[in-house]
Amino acid sequence: MSRARIRLATAAAVAALTVAAAPSAAALPAAAPAAAATPAAGGRAPHGLRPQAPVIRQIVLQGAVNVRDVGGYRTYTGGQVRQGLVYRSDGLGKLTPADVGTVAGLGLTKAVDFRVPVEVQYDGADRLPPGLPATSRPVSDLGLYTTLLTAIGSGDPVRQEEMLGGGRAESYMRDIYRTFVSSPENRAQFAATLREIADGRQGPLLYHCTSGKDRTGWMSYVLLRALGVPEQSAGADYLASNTFRGAYDAQVRAALKQSGRMQDPDLLIPLQEVRQDYLDAATARMEADYGSFYGYLTKGLGLDLGTLAALQSKMVR
Template identity: 60%
Template sequence: MHPSRRRATTLLFGSALALGGLTATGCGATADAATAPRTRRSTPPPPDRRVPLHGAVNCRDLGGYRTEDGKQLRYGRLFRSDSLAKLTPEDVTAVGGLGLRTAIDMRVASEVSFDGADRLPTGLAVASLPIDDTGLFAAIQAAIATKDPVAQQRLLGDGKAEALMRDMYPTFVTNAANRAAFGTMLTRIADGDRLPLLFHCTSGKDRTGWLSYLLLRLLGVPHTTALEDYLLSNTLRHDADAAVRAQLKQAGMMQDPDLLIPLQEVRTAYLTAGLDRLHRDYGSIPRYLATGLGVDARTTARIRALLH
């Protein structure tokens, strides 16, 4: 494949595959997916939350949010991001300035093989804790590789792309290996010696978005604020994802690259699909954390003490 086409498809697959709940009886009301617009963009983050990098567009501090009882989450302790495989030397220096001790990569092996290993400052404890992508990476790769607009429409059009995303989120609840990996991440966050800590997937929106939402709700951040943080990926990724679609069209890979928009975005309906399954299986986020992820009350209390 020509280098420019490979780069375009690499960026696309990343956008499509980054896999990143609470009801009124638990930790907040589940949002109504029917009211979500096709594309929703949040207001930009404050300058003290986003980490500006050239090789990653969705890197940000989870600090600064207010909890329901008036506390403010500490800055500089916990960061979420998209892939760090394309960081420039200047980016690596900037990441080094965050004082990180730990980096957790949620990408599956095929993503790492395709896009490359993280580029990180020396001295970090690096962990691979992959969250299963339900075969989505391979499915999208196959669709793009056809270069056939009819086949691509058949595979991704008429709501099929949205269905792929909605079907993925419940596996954060039902897949035992996924639950174990998320539980391990939370346990490591509870270890103060591992902080500051950064976790990421490929686009930093679905798997990373799910974990970030759980953490914010665990810490007492209101549902509406946690949802806004989740949807913020649409704002931060908007220009880069649009450029990928333009590159794919120019390269002759896709006649209608807008078929990819549902895969590149986060949507309230996607998160809701995961939260609905969580409530169906566990009743509340605290029970999901305790029973599903094996995260006990002492661990959640340590997380609150470290991040409040």
């Protein structure tokens, strides 16, 4: 096999690891009780409001498995985040024509892509409805995608263990999450997206990365908390990616083992999953650098009170 073909095959394996490559609709995890997030987890609601548990609204597609409406959550003040305004997603490069029609039905006016160029190069550009261009807004993955290309492409179980085993994959993920907060470039990308969401002239918006769980997960966590959704409810939305991606990611590991690319594909589990300690790494960095979540919003992201008020007015009813 030529070097070009090997490189292409390796890229395809990584794309399968990180992107939903058109699984059948029957294989999609259901957005039912296991995927629900309860505001009660964030503490008792004020003014005698009884907490309600919204069912996360999944947008069922064949070429992506982690597409959801961010709305539906209750806030501390008893409001509710509006649905139909903001969506979060994994990669959109594998959408079928029917999927594109479903996305068109969402009425999106902007699609923000947090992927870095190497991801777009190997996974492909977004497949979007006519007239809806992708807005490239890359957030660093600290070279994770290239690391996966190298590890899987080597086909060497010893090297794969050296690169990903012994807690190294978990440590890598925590480092990535810290840079969501510490990197000025990353902060600028998240801030720009929040400003667009707050803009009353901006229609429905979708943002995504490759798996829709890390960069997209942090963006969603920050948005929900900025809207006054209790911290643990925002965290439950973050952790729900494991429900939506779990079955597909297990199939990917099985395929890698069967193909002989990896003897121990479970080395990939820390990279495929979201975990509370990853989120904790980001929030700990946030508190160390800015003292509080509000400090992160105003000093780290540079959002003024007018923008925060506009965000509330638009997104909470």
